[in-house]
Amino acid sequence: MSEAFLKIENLTKNFGQFTALRDISLEVFEGEFVCFLGPSGCGKTTLLRAIAGLDIQSQGSIAQAGADISVLPPSERDFGIVFQSYALFPNLTVEKNVAYGLESRRSRRNEVSRRVEELLMLVDLSDQTKKYPAQLSGGQQQRVALARALATAPGLLLLDEPLSALDAKVRAHLRMEIKGLQRRLAVTTIMVTHDQEEALTMADRIVVMNHGVIEQIGTPEEIYASPASEFVAEFIGTMNFISARTASAGQCACEGVPLDVDTENMSEGRPVRLAIRPEDVELHLGDESGSNNETLGVVESLEYLGAFVRVTLNLELWKTRLQADVSTGEAHRLSLEPGASVSVTLPAEKIRLYSLDS
Amino acid sequence: MTAKGVAISTTGPMLRRKSSSDDRAMRLFVLVIGVYLIVALAFPLYAMLSKSTLDSKGGFVGLENYLAYFNTPSLVYSIQNSLFIGFVTTSITVTIAFVLAYALTRSRMPGKAVFKTVAMIPILVPSLLPGIALIYLFGRQGLINELLFGHDIYGPIGIVIAEVFFTLPHALIIIITALSIADARLYEAATALRAGSARIFFTVTLPGVRYGLISAAFVVFTLSVTDFGAPKVIGGDFNVLATDIYKQVIGQQNFEMGAVVSVVLLIPAGLAFVVDRIVQKKQIALLSARAVPLEPSPDKKFDNLMLVYSIVVSIFIVGILGVCQFAALVKFYPYNLSLGLSNYQFDLMDGGGWASYFNSIEMASYTAVFGTILVFSGAYLVEKGQGLGPIRGTFQLLAMLPMAIPGLVLGLAYIFFFNSPSNPLNFLYHTMAILVISTITHFYTVSHLTATTALKQMDAQFESVAASLKQPFYRTFLRVTVPVCTPAILDISIYLFVNAMTTVSAVVFLYSPHTTLASVAVLNMDDAGDIAPAAAMGMMIFYTAAGVKILHYLLSRGVESRTQAWRVSVAK
Ligand SMILES: Nc1ncnc2c1ncn2[C@@H]1O[C@H](COP(=O)(O)OP(=O)(O)OP(=O)(O)O)[C@@H](O)[C@H]1O
Ligand SMILES: [Mg+2]
Numbered sequence: 001m002s003e004a005f006l007k008i009e010n011l012t013k014n015f016g017q018f019t020a021l022r023d024i025s026l027e028v029f030e031g032e033f034v035c036f037l038g039p040s041g042c043g044k045t046t047l048l049r050a051i052a053g054l055d056i057q058s059q060g061s062i063a064q065a066g067a068d069i070s071v072l073p074p075s076e077r078d079f080g081i082v083f084q085s086y087a088l089f090p091n092l093t094v095e096k097n098v099a100y101g102l103e104s105r106r107s108r109r110n111e112v113s114r115r116v117e118e119l120l121m122l123v124d125l126s127d128q129t130k131k132y133p134a135q136l137s138g139g140q141q142q143r144v145a146l147a148r149a150l151a152t153a154p155g156l157l158l159l160d161e162p163l164s165a166l167d168a169k170v171r172a173h174l175r176m177e178i179k180g181l182q183r184r185l186a187v188t189t190i191m192v193t194h195d196q197e198e199a200l201t202m203a204d205r206i207v208v209m210n211h212g213v214i215e216q217i218g219t220p221e222e223i224y225a226s227p228a229s230e231f232v233a234e235f236i237g238t239m240n241f242i243s244a245r246t247a248s249a250g251q252c253a254c255e256g257v258p259l260d261v262d263t264e265n266m267s268e269g270r271p272v273r274l275a276i277r278p279e280d281v282e283l284h285l286g287d288e289s290g291s292n293n294e295t296l297g298v299v300e301s302l303e304y305l306g307a308f309v310r311v312t313l314n315l316e317l318w319k320t321r322l323q324a325d326v327s328t329g330e331a332h333r334l335s336l337e338p339g340a341s342v343s344v345t346l347p348a349e350k351i352r353l354y355s356l357d358s
Numbered sequence: 359m360t361a362k363g364v365a366i367s368t369t370g371p372m373l374r375r376k377s378s379s380d381d382r383a384m385r386l387f388v389l390v391i392g393v394y395l396i397v398a399l400a401f402p403l404y405a406m407l408s409k410s411t412l413d414s415k416g417g418f419v420g421l422e423n424y425l426a427y428f429n430t431p432s433l434v435y436s437i438q439n440s441l442f443i444g445f446v447t448t449s450i451t452v453t454i455a456f457v458l459a460y461a462l463t464r465s466r467m468p469g470k471a472v473f474k475t476v477a478m479i480p481i482l483v484p485s486l487l488p489g490i491a492l493i494y495l496f497g498r499q500g501l502i503n504e505l506l507f508g509h510d511i512y513g514p515i516g517i518v519i520a521e522v523f524f525t526l527p528h529a530l531i532i533i534i535t536a537l538s539i540a541d542a543r544l545y546e547a548a549t550a551l552r553a554g555s556a557r558i559f560f561t562v563t564l565p566g567v568r569y570g571l572i573s574a575a576f577v578v579f580t581l582s583v584t585d586f587g588a589p590k591v592i593g594g595d596f597n598v599l600a601t602d603i604y605k606q607v608i609g610q611q612n613f614e615m616g617a618v619v620s621v622v623l624l625i626p627a628g629l630a631f632v633v634d635r636i637v638q639k640k641q642i643a644l645l646s647a648r649a650v651p652l653e654p655s656p657d658k659k660f661d662n663l664m665l666v667y668s669i670v671v672s673i674f675i676v677g678i679l680g681v682c683q684f685a686a687l688v689k690f691y692p693y694n695l696s697l698g699l700s701n702y703q704f705d706l707m708d709g710g711g712w713a714s715y716f717n718s719i720e721m722a723s724y725t726a727v728f729g730t731i732l733v734f735s736g737a738y739l740v741e742k743g744q745g746l747g748p749i750r751g752t753f754q755l756l757a758m759l760p761m762a763i764p765g766l767v768l769g770l771a772y773i774f775f776f777n778s779p780s781n782p783l784n785f786l787y788h789t790m791a792i793l794v795i796s797t798i799t800h801f802y803t804v805s806h807l808t809a810t811t812a813l814k815q816m817d818a819q820f821e822s823v824a825a826s827l828k829q830p831f832y833r834t835f836l837r838v839t840v841p842v843c844t845p846a847i848l849d850i851s852i853y854l855f856v857n858a859m860t861t862v863s864a865v866v867f868l869y870s871p872h873t874t875l876a877s878v879a880v881l882n883m884d885d886a887g888d889i890a891p892a893a894a895m896g897m898m899i900f901y902t903a904a905g906v907k908i909l910h911y912l913l914s915r916g917v918e919s920r921t922q923a924w925r926v927s928v929a930k
Pocket of ligand 2: 044045046161192
């Protein structure tokens with residue numbers, strides 16, 4: 001790929017003794033939609049504010065479009081920003097809010113109003129121009145803030161939890177809208193969120209953060225299918241974990257019982273956690289293969305989630321409890337009900353292994 | 359991805375943000391206002407402190423003046439007197455104010471708005487005025503002096519009554535605030551536990567307002583110990599610290615001793631200030647934890663009791679004012695009781711005549727305009743400025759300090775500082791400007807706190823958004839901050855105007871023959887025995903201050919209705 005549009009290197013941020021960000025390095029490419037995802041307090045906002053120059057990093061460098069912007073004040077950087085509170089100017093109408101960054105740039109008045117019109121059309125608010133922010137719904141306010149941030153056609157759009165103040169339905173709708181807008185304008189965008197669904201549906205790439213460090217960077221598929229750490233595995237989607245110890249190559253021992261799994265050249269006897277997604281657990285009738293990874297499970301409970309059923313199983317052999325997702329039809333065919341027994345296979349290639357001692 | 363733990367420690371120097379032109383401009387403005395506070399406050403105070411260690415020829419004598427002071431029994435006696443006035447006034451005022459505040463917040467008596475408005479009247483008159491009314495009521499030829507059973511109104515009794523009148527609104531505001539943050543759920547819980555109303559009062563109500571009561575007590579104490587108007591008019595031979603300063607300076611031209619007494623007066627005022635600051639912080643902590651507001655339930659007997667009480671307090675206040683009005687209109691008390699406006703012919707008396715009144719209006723207007731601009735801009739800059747570091751702390755301290763400095767002390771400090779021939783600012787001495795500067799400075803703290811509170815309620819991200827849109831800070835300040843804060847800005851300007859009209863202490867050492875003021879005219883006419891014209895001038899101040907208050911009310915209403923489209927009344 002070409003040179004990165006935004007390049008962050010070895011960025012650290014301290015608040016007194018406390019290290020909010022530790023040695024962050026990251027590249028964002030032109031036109032990309034990147035999400036910072038992580039639990040509350042992991043440093044997402046801090047990183048975003050460093051990129052904006054609102055709260056400068058303690059160490060490390062940031063380059064945008066080939067220029068070093070590490071220590072520039074916000075007014076000398078090129079970005080538009082939407083805050084969680086939207087920060088709309090309450091005493092200015094929708095159109096004045098959107099025009100705020102356009103006026104006084106020696107642009108002519110009718111040019112400004114044409115641009116404002118165009119932006120409000122873009123966010124679908126053409127009929128609300130004369131209203132004040134307090135007279136709009138949360139979702140509408142959010143779109144005004146977006147239009148205002150986009151008005152000056154910034155090279156970088158920064159969004160700090162732009163949807164978190166909205167209710168679920170509006171949120172789902174705006175997700176698609178923001179994503180569509182971003183794609184159309186091809187504006188490089190960074191969005192902060194702690195909502196994994198938001199990140200998975202909107203982002204081209206996700207930066208998963210925890211305790212001030214980056215745990216993993218990848219596309220939604222990569223993050224979901226191959227979580228790089230136990231934290232990511234647990235944070236994204238649902239995951240079953242089984243404690244075990246590495247045995248001879250290609251095998252782990254779980255409660256002393258062998259289990260086939262790719263041990264990635266790990267030495268013997270290391271404590272590990274095995275992870276498998278519920279949809280990767282296979283259920284079938286009868287003991288068929290006698291493979292290491294197959295055992296008998298007793299159904300504890302069933303949870304109907306529309307198109308599929310989440311089954312909680314108790315596995316006597318590995319002394320563990322496990323969740324498995326099967327289609328409703330499959331559940332019927334296997335006549336799953338609490339107390340019923342069923343064969344359970346954990347396919348070796350679907351099991352991920354996380355070393356415990358790093 | 360196991361590289362998580364191997365953070366490269368790049369412990370180089372901390373990065374610092376390059377300053378933008380906004381940052382530089384804001385720092386410059388903060389510096390300008392900071393320099394104002396240093397020149398108008400810190401330097402004069404320093405000049406006063408050093409003056410107290412000099413002899414009359416300017417030679418350094420160390421603490422000799424203080425020794426002389428403490429060896430002069432008549433002077434030391436004033437300390438005791440001042441403290442006595444302070445303690446007695448505080449206990450009476452806080453009690454009266456607490457019951458009135460209780461009536462206003464916890465009863466369902468009718469006419470609450472009227473009672474509250476009446477209770478605020480004393481703010482609109484100089485503290486000299488209640489003294490004048492007391493002379494008409496209880497003086498040697500007073501209307502009802504037999505009620506004193508032979509006691510003399512000139513002295514502690516008069517001073518205390520006048521101080522109670524003068525300090526009541528200040529205590530009332532604080533206690534009302536404290537009472538209105540009570541949590542209804544505590545009362546429900548107490549009632550559910552079958553606690554009797556007396557028990558609820560002592561276990562829930564009183565502890566809930568304790569910080570308010572402490573705060574009110576300290577404010578009243580400071581006001582009554584440092585006030586100069588009441589003891590001047592009605593004190594007789596009962597000397598207090600504030601009148602001592604005045605006498606040393608005006609009567610005996612002993613500036614060094616005036617400085618010493620000022621330093622002594624700073625001690626109780628300063629102590630009260632520190633305690634009040636600590637208590638205020640706790641009160642704020644209570645405030646943020648507020649929950650369900652309390653709705654008083656009707657109780658016929660209690661409501662009637664409270665109504666009678668409120669009427670009595672109102673009669674006291676309106677009575678004092680009414681007597682002054684009576685004094686102003688009566689042609690020649692007690693010999694000719696016919697009414698007329700002859701006492702308003704100020705040009706026939708000493709004290710500067712009508713010119714004083716117009717000077718006061720002019721001075722109050724300048725104070726309101728320049729003071730509001732200065733205070734609000736200052737609060738904005740320290741609140742929003744980037745990278746100010748220690749400047750911010752110093753500025754906040756300087757902004758809080760005036761509250762601890764009695765007006766007389768500030769005025770005296772100004773003489774020492776601005777009248778010094780070596781001071782390049784010497785040209786300000788005896789001008790209108792120095793009166794405006796001293797008044798703004800004297801009333802800086804409350805204005806600053808009002809501005810800061812309003813600014814803190816604004817979204818902290820406005821400035822960030824404006825910077826990202828590459829708009830200079832002053833544009834956002836003028837287009838967003840100022841309009842959104844208009845109510846607070848109006849409050850500040852009215853506060854400054856009214857106080858500039860009524861203050862005596864901050865200006866009494868600083869006026870010149872061309873810049874006599876109405877409040878000082880009241881003092882001087884009273885001094886010359888022209889008590890009726892003094893009352894008339896005092897009433898002129900009252901009409902003006904009340905008129906401005908009414909104007910403020912209408913203006914606020916206008917602003918409110920014009921901006922209600924965007925003012926956040928929206929339930930989110
Ligand atoms: N100004 C500050 N001073 C001290 N600590 C701070 C400051 N700002 C943030 N922190 C700390 O830095 C850490 C990261 O904060 P940050 O706001 O970046 O979290 P976040 O990931 O955005 O969380 P959230 O999802 O709750 O918004 C937190 O532990 C926070 O307490
Ligand atoms: Mg955040």
